[in-house]
Amino acid sequence: MRHVERIQSEQQGNKAGFTLIELLVVISIIALLSALLMGVIQAARLAVANAKAGNELNSISTALAQFHSEFGQYPPSSIVLYETAADWSSDVRSTSLIRKFWPDFNFGLDRDINGDGDTTDTLTLDGRECLVFFTGGMGKGGGAIGFANNPSNPFSRTGNNRTGPFHEFVANRFVDTDSDKMPEYLDTYSGQLTPILYLSSYDGRGYRAADVTPFLANGVYLQGSATGTAWKSKTYQLISPGQDTIYGTGGWYDPDGNGAISEDDKENITNFTSGKLK
Secondary structure (H helix, E strand, O other), X not given: OHHHHHHHHHHHXXXXXXXHHHHHHHHHHHHHXXXXXXHHHXXXXXXXXXXXXXXXXXHHHHHHHHHHHHHXXXXXXXXXEEXXXXXHHHOHHHHHXXXXXXXXXXXXXXXXXXXXXXXXXXXXXXXXXXXXXXXXXXXEOXXXXXXXXXXXXXXXXXXXOEEOOOOOOOHHHEEOXXXXXXXXXXXXXXXXXXXXXXXXXXXXXXXXXXXXXXXXXXXXXXXXXXXXXXXXXXXXXXXXXXXXXXXXXXXXXXOOOOOOOOOOHHHOEEOOOOOEOO
């Protein structure tokens, strides 16, 4: 009888807990499931981040369309703005671009365009700065206030009768990479360091190499082949550098993977694809 009771007690003791091997198996399974779950969560977060960046570019595209509707053409992706009136006379290209938007622009006025308190600066804007300046207008109080509806002086900051801004910029995403007080704009990725790039085709007249190659060594993104037509050949290319903060090299991009873009390019979000380049 005592023997039977001992056996029953041992059986109950064995049922009461796990062996070391069983514990290790359980721990391994939990660790594996946790790793799989973290991967799913990370992938979901990245998908949300990519979607937010894409939505931002869609919103900016709407702003550019509104600018085009107002002024009859898209903004340039390079221009020089002169605060000292006498300096405009030496730059035929920039004065011509300004006249296309504001035919009655008074080039005889000194202006504090960047708001630093003087009228002596020469401001060389690249595509990133042109995007903010032309869709946002003049800067004031850390924000963008559009352009004055004054045919001869649209760069005035006074008066409530204004055109734009065409996009609702988030002030804490303005940056100034060249310290000229003409801001660029970051996309929505957390920790982003590199501004959104805007490259104009000048309404189909063609992308200018001087605008493009400082950012994309192989030129704008092309379709079909390495000598093909540019994506968005009649309008513009918008490029968010993605999580890796790098634009890449540009060049031939094929959605089916037959192009020649770099790994850095594949992180980019653009206005001619859905999601990242691949």
